[in-house]
Amino acid sequence: MLLSVLEAGPLHGYAIITAVQDxxxxxxxxxxxxxxxxxxxxxxxxxxxxxxxxVGERRRRCYExxxxxxRNLDTERSAWQAFTHAIGSVLAPATQPRPVS
Amino acid sequence: MLLSVLEAGPLHGYAIITAVQDxxxxxxxxxxxxxxxxxxxxxxxxxxxxxxxxVGERRRRCYExxxxxxRNLDTERSAWQAFTHAIGSVLAPATQPRPVS
DNA sequence: GCCAATACATAGCACGCCTACATACGGGTG
DNA sequence: CACCCGTATGTAGGCGTGCTATGTATTGGC
Numbered sequence: 001m002l003l004s005v006l007e008a009g010p011l012h013g014y015a016i017i018t019a020v021q022d023x024x025x026x027x028x029x030x031x032x033x034x035x036x037x038x039x040x041x042x043x044x045x046x047x048x049x050x051x052x053x054x055v056g057e058r059r060r061r062c063y064e065x066x067x068x069x070x071r072n073l074d075t076e077r078s079a080w081q082a083f084t085h086a087i088g089s090v091l092a093p094a095t096q097p098r099p100v101s
Numbered sequence: 102m103l104l105s106v107l108e109a110g111p112l113h114g115y116a117i118i119t120a121v122q123d124x125x126x127x128x129x130x131x132x133x134x135x136x137x138x139x140x141x142x143x144x145x146x147x148x149x150x151x152x153x154x155x156v157g158e159r160r161r162r163c164y165e166x167x168x169x170x171x172r173n174l175d176t177e178r179s180a181w182q183a184f185t186h187a188i189g190s191v192l193a194p195a196t197q198p199r200p201v202s
Numbered sequence: 203g204c205c206a207a208t209a210c211a212t213a214g215c216a217c218g219c220c221t222a223c224a225t226a227c228g229g230g231t232g
Numbered sequence: 233c234a235c236c237c238g239t240a241t242g243t244a245g246g247c248g249t250g251c252t253a254t255g256t257a258t259t260g261g262c
Binding site: 001025027082091093 | 102105106108121124125126128129178181183184185187188189190191192193194
């Protein structure tokens with residue numbers, strides 16, 4: 001999700017939180033203790049690149065996708081599709097009750 | 102998923118593993134170290150009921166949904182739907198690139 | 203003057219999946 | 233007869249990571 005909201009362009013951490021919240025219609029509310037460590041992990045993995053900005057007296061850390069991160073986003077999206085599809089198959093209610101073995 | 106495969110009728114642990122594997126088309130392969138503790142947790146929570154069976158010299162522990170477990174399955178299914186939908190919204194690629202703030 | 207929103211970050215807890223290991227029966231094959 | 237695979241149940245420890253709580257600082261509105 002973090003990679004996904006950065007696809008359209010660089011954002012800083014706080015904006016990423018609100019972006020995820022907005023895109024999910026308020027359903028997903030990531031906390032700072034969740035995303036800041038996560039962003040660090042992604043940067044350490046080389047999927048993101050960060051740079052400090054100054055807006056007046058305030059500092060912002062701006063994150064942007066690397067080329068590796070962009071490719072990774074594609075594979076992760078497919079993986080998520082496959083994963084949810086698999087779970088969906090297991091979760092699908094038995095419309096036709098099978099005989100008990 | 103465990104509750105789901107038990108919906109059609111009681112199964113023992115090993116059969117649950119193969120059931121999940123079959124239903125997911127081989128994509129999901131839960132290991133014994135995963136499901137046996139999980140089944141215990143679900144039983145402790147009152148969602149499952151277990152009983153020992155004897156097949157020849159071999160013993161089986163047979164799990165079956167309780168009424169609470171059956172209701173829980175319904176709510177969990179809806180929750181999973183909502184959850185994946187929310188994530189899907191965040192993950193959806195930006196077909197129309199938004200201006201960078 | 204104070205509080206909310208903006209903005210970043212760390213520390214510790216809890217949860218649960220995974221790997222690896224342990225045990226044992228039944229049936230087939232070399 | 234020995235061996236191994238499939239069936240069957242289980243525990244122990246490691247590890248990742250999301251969550252809660254806490255800390256700091258600036259900006260702007262009431």
